[in-house]
Each structure stands twice: as structure tokens, then as C-alpha cells.
Amino acid sequence: MSNRSDTYRGRLLRVNLTDSSSKEEEVDPDILRSFIGGRGLGAALLYNEVGPGVEPLGHENKLIFNAGPLVGTGAPCSGRFCVSTKSPQTGIYLYSICSGRFGRMMRKSGYEVLIIEGKASHPVYLVIHDGEMIVQDAGILWGMNTEETERNLRQKFSVRGGVSVACIGPAGENMLKVSCIISEKRAAGRGGPGAVMGSKNLKALVVGGDNQVSIYDEPELKKIMKNAHQLIMDNPFLMDSISPYGTATSVNLSSAHGVFPVHNWQRGVFEDIDALRPQRIRKEFLLRDKACPACPVACSKITAVTSGVFAGAKTEGPEYETIYAFGSACDNPSMESIIYADMLCDQLGMDTIACGVTIAFAMECFERGILNIRDTDNIELRFGNGEIIPEILQKMVKKEGIGDVLSDGVKRAADRIGQGTEKFAMHAKGMELGGYDPRGVKGQALVLA
Ligand code: SF4
Structure with a gap:
């Protein structure tokens, strides 16, 4: 002690x-x-x-x-x-x-x-x-x-x-x-x-270093930790959903409740939802589970893509919010491209929510004709085109062409593009929205306020 x-x-x-x-x-x-x-x-x-x-x-x-x-x-x-x-x-x-x-x-x-x-x-x-x-x-x-x-x-x-x-x-x-x-x-x-x-x-x-993390009353803390551990092990949501699927399990929940933002927040249900489900990630992409120190949940999922254009991509994730941002928000059913984009964001040091929401916004600008093919450096910035996401991320980090316009997130992009685009730039106070639609999850509105 x-x-x-x-x-x-x-x-x-x-x-x-x-x-x-x-x-x-x-x-x-x-x-x-x-x-x-x-x-x-x-x-x-x-x-x-x-x-x-x-x-x-x-x-x-x-x-x-x-x-x-x-x-x-x-x-x-x-x-x-x-x-x-x-x-x-x-x-x-x-x-x-x-x-x-x-x-x-x-x-x-x-x-x-x-x-x-x-x-x-x-x-x-x-x-x-x-x-x-x-x-x-x-x-x-x-x-x-x-x-x-x-x-x-x-x-x-x-x-x-x-x-x-x-x-x-x-x-x-x-x-x-x-x-x-x-x-x-x-x-x-x-x-x-x-x-x-x-x-x-x-x-x-x-x-x-070698400094010990000292505990004032170790026996008492051990007792509390044992109880906490048991509470976690007895919690079906943590052990039957989060543990096997990580935060990606929320894809099923949000989708079932119609609050999974799709097509730059125009809808709350993704038609091709099976492509983004956590069960698919576990079956087709999982390499192994991973836990933080002393955690019995092990919510982290190491995943990899082994075939196709994104073969070789390996990441820790993707988390729910990343699946929303690069997946449903961009109307993109390609889990391979989401895993690749997740890996790239980690390597470049970019926030996946911010990047995905900004790209979804740019896709809407493109489809409305506000951005044309010259504005986007000849990239077909259409919803569902997951293959172009890595290229856009690389351009953002280099502040190159369309990437420069998008590089500081959705609010600044709308400020630069103008033409009323601020109406569909999904942010609160300049920060891109997380993946729970407050029109259905009322409490989320308080988080964003
Ligand atoms: S401590 Fe780490 S592994 Fe455990 S639930 Fe939290 S983030 Fe997941």
C-alpha cells in the first residue's frame, strides 16, 4: 500500500x-x-x-x-x-x-x-x-x-x-x-x-519510464475492479455486440432506427446496408481482435483487404463513425474503400468523420452542378464512387486543387464555394456532425448545441 x-x-x-x-x-x-x-x-x-x-x-x-x-x-x-x-x-x-x-x-x-x-x-x-x-x-x-x-x-x-x-x-x-x-x-x-x-x-x-502508478488502497481498489470487471462481463451489449463487432455494431442499431445518415444526410436508411454491417466486417475482413490494457471487451478490430483495387489495406477499425462518414454519408457500399480510407487517415493524421462528411458534401455539390469536372481535377465526385475517396484525401493533405478547397473541413469548403452550399454543409459550429441523426436521436441535438 x-x-x-x-x-x-x-x-x-x-x-x-x-x-x-x-x-x-x-x-x-x-x-x-x-x-x-x-x-x-x-x-x-x-x-x-x-x-x-x-x-x-x-x-x-x-x-x-x-x-x-x-x-x-x-x-x-x-x-x-x-x-x-x-x-x-x-x-x-x-x-x-x-x-x-x-x-x-x-x-x-x-x-x-x-x-x-x-x-x-x-x-x-x-x-x-x-x-x-x-x-x-x-x-x-x-x-x-x-x-x-x-x-x-x-x-x-x-x-x-x-x-x-x-x-x-x-x-x-x-x-x-x-x-x-x-x-x-x-x-x-x-x-x-x-x-x-x-x-x-x-x-x-x-x-x-519506470515510475510506479501508486495506489492508495490497493486491496479496496482490487475489490472495486473485480466488481466492475464482472459488471462488464455480465453486460450483454458489451460482451455480445461491442466485443465481437466493436463500435461498428452501431451500424445495425442506427440503421434499424432510421438515424444512420445517408447521401449527405438526406436519408436515414442505407439501401445497401448489408455491405456495411459489422457481421460482414467480421466475416470477410477481420484479422484479429485487440484490447487496450486491462480491457476485457477488446472492441478494437484489426482488418485487412486482400483482393481488388484496395488489396493490402490494413487498419485498426473501421469504427462506426468512419463507416458512416466514408460509407453511408457518401452512399458508398465499398467496405474495401472504407478500410483503405481509414488506414490513410490514420497515416496522414486526419479525422475520418471530418474528411468523410466533407467529401459527402463535395459529392452533393458535384451532383447539383455547383462543382463541375474541371473544379474537381477531373474526378467524378459522385455519390457511391468510393474509389475516388483516397485520391481526394491525398489532395486534401497536400492542399492541391479540389483538395485545397476541402482541406479545412465542410464549413470552410462551403464558405469558399458559396452559392448557397452552406445549407447542406453538415456541421455544428464548424465541426462535422457525428453519425447519429438528431432528428431521430433527440439527445444528440443537445450534444451538438
Ligand atoms: S478500453 Fe479500449 S478495447 Fe476496451 S472498450 Fe475501450 S477502446 Fe475498446
Whole structure:
């Protein structure tokens, strides 16, 4: 059993990229007690740290990474970390939760909160290990996709034992407002946190170390964890639906209730639904199930395409929202193209929801004759044409031709195209809508408000 002093207490490392300095602090105990961890603590810290006039992509914006008190304790489903910042898409508060090992390794590095401020004069990455922080030149990594970046850094630091990496791809480097932060093929995805990292010339964070995640009353926590584990195992939705099919199981639910957005939100039922069902993914594309540390659910699905034009694509997913964005929203029944697009978005560091919804919008512009074939660089941007999605994503990340118009998401694309297109640009406050139609899921309207 540990004493109180070495358990969770908001150990914070503040890193200033402008002068490469860092300072150890502790979160104000009143704030910690009130907001505990995760998104609550991230929001409270951001509120105190970033004023209303701060530009999201300016050097005064800050990035907050935090891992809550259960992270690293072995509690079921606790393998998460939270990223909070001011969103370049909405101009307001952004939080994004990402699973995987990064949160646990961050706590093992000695910190529960990282606040990153300022802007480096050139591309850098941070190594935070056993209570020490160093800023390293990232020139060689700049331009690499997230897979290459992570592989490179993990190889380099494997001598120090386990490390975890969170990084941006070319989309974040180019400050696309649809860019995200990727860690172990998982994304802190919504609202453009990758662009904030890119604006700071920060390519990656490497965290790890040997610090023990101390528990104040281990026997009591073990008892609670055992109960929680049993509750999960007894939950039929988690074990009979989420466990075999992942979040893709929601395709069946949304479709049955007519709230699965189709054809850029013009309908709520997809005619070719069998092509997108989770049962098909499991039968035809699944390689294996994967779980975050200490999770009995194992909702992650590693899938691959073995034949056809997208043969060789391999991804962790696709999640429900990705199937909606690249599938039903684009009227696209090609699961192969969805898996490929999911892989590409992870590699380039782009949010699949933002990209899919923006492409669906462009398809509607094309079919209404607002965009013509010259506007789209000779690409037939029609609903159902899943084969063109990867090409559009590549153009978006390079800000090339039609990709430049779409690169900052659907609201900015509608602003640029004009001609009344804002009426069918599906976003709330600049961020593309997730895949539950609030006309049928009333509570979702509150989420979007
Ligand atoms: S495997 Fe899925 S259910 Fe389990 S912690 Fe990770 S994201 Fe959550």
C-alpha cells in the first residue's frame, strides 16, 4: 500500500517550446478535487490557461494532455488519455479522448498532466521519461506519416524499455483543421488538435519510464475492479455486440432506427446496408481482435483487404463513425474503400468523420452542378464512387486543387464555394456532425448545441 503523497496528485509538467524549458508543478488541489481527471480536469485547466482572445493556431494556445487517476492501475477500460486545447475548427474548447497505452506510459514517465505552450523555432519532438524532459530535433521526422514516425521513435527509444508515442502526420504539419493526433493507430481526432501541434512545430511526444502508478488502497481498489470487471462481463451489449463487432455494431442499431445518415444526410436508411454491417466486417475482413490494457471487451478490430483495387489495406477499425462518414454519408457500399480510407487517415493524421462528411458534401455539390469536372481535377465526385475517396484525401493533405478547397473541413469548403452550399454543409459550429441523426436521436441535438 502506498501513502497519499505518491498517489495521484496532479503532477504536472509545463513545457515551453519557445525556449525549450520545462517546469514541474502540481495542479491546484481544489481544482483536482473538483474535476478529478480526464475531460473535466482538462476543461478546467484550459479555462484557466487560455484566454478568450487566443488564436487556436497562435503560439499562445496550449495543448493539455492528461491521464486520470485510474489510468495505469489495471482498472477495466481505463486505458485512456485526454487532449484539451482551443479548436481551430470551432474556435472554442476542444477535448478528445484517445485510448491505447499513451496515458499509462505518461503516468509511468512521472506526470499526470502535460501542458505544452509556446512554439518551437523548428520541428521538434519531446521525450518525457522518468521525470526528465528533452527537446529533440524532428527535422528527419517532418514529412513522415504517423506509422513511420511512431516506428522510428519506438525503435530509437526501445533501449529505455517501453515507450509510447503520440504524433502528427503531414495533415497536422500542414495545419489542416481536420487533422488529429495519432497514438498507436488511435486518434485524438475531433476539432483539429493535430493542427495545434503542427502550429507549434511539435511532431511527436515520446513518454515512458519506470515510475510506479501508486495506489492508495490497493486491496479496496482490487475489490472495486473485480466488481466492475464482472459488471462488464455480465453486460450483454458489451460482451455480445461491442466485443465481437466493436463500435461498428452501431451500424445495425442506427440503421434499424432510421438515424444512420445517408447521401449527405438526406436519408436515414442505407439501401445497401448489408455491405456495411459489422457481421460482414467480421466475416470477410477481420484479422484479429485487440484490447487496450486491462480491457476485457477488446472492441478494437484489426482488418485487412486482400483482393481488388484496395488489396493490402490494413487498419485498426473501421469504427462506426468512419463507416458512416466514408460509407453511408457518401452512399458508398465499398467496405474495401472504407478500410483503405481509414488506414490513410490514420497515416496522414486526419479525422475520418471530418474528411468523410466533407467529401459527402463535395459529392452533393458535384451532383447539383455547383462543382463541375474541371473544379474537381477531373474526378467524378459522385455519390457511391468510393474509389475516388483516397485520391481526394491525398489532395486534401497536400492542399492541391479540389483538395485545397476541402482541406479545412465542410464549413470552410462551403464558405469558399458559396452559392448557397452552406445549407447542406453538415456541421455544428464548424465541426462535422457525428453519425447519429438528431432528428431521430433527440439527445444528440443537445450534444451538438
Ligand atoms: S478495447 Fe475498446 S472498450 Fe476496451 S478500453 Fe479500449 S477502446 Fe475501450
